[in-house]
Amino acid sequence: MFTAANGSSKLVGKHALIKGVKPETTVPGGFMFVGKTEYPDFVNALLSAPWYSRFIAKSTAGGNGAIGNLNKNSLMKTLIFKPSLSEMDCIGYMFSMIDSLITLHQRK
Secondary structure, eight states, rough: OEEEEEETTTTTOOOOOOOSSGGGOOOOOOTTEEEEOOOOHHHHHHHTHHHHHHHHHHHEEETEEEEEOOOOOHHHTTTOOOHHHHHHHHHHHHHHHHHHHHHHHHHO
């Protein structure tokens, strides 16, 4: 799920990984995009990379008090080089485990 528009341009493009919910059973708010992938952990890690922050900064319209908007077509047309399917599984799993470990340490 992505924040597509917000009064604060710093929040546009923020994303969250939601597992166990079928997209066809949800209704996102008017300022959200919902995506579906077979590799959610990999895509979540991909969207946490520096290229995505640069993309958001360059692709978000608005400013000077206007609501910042992320153009879905710009996001969909972005060329991304991806590894093989087995590598995506491994990379996604690794980042998922790192995220879990960080969460455990933060709870301490």
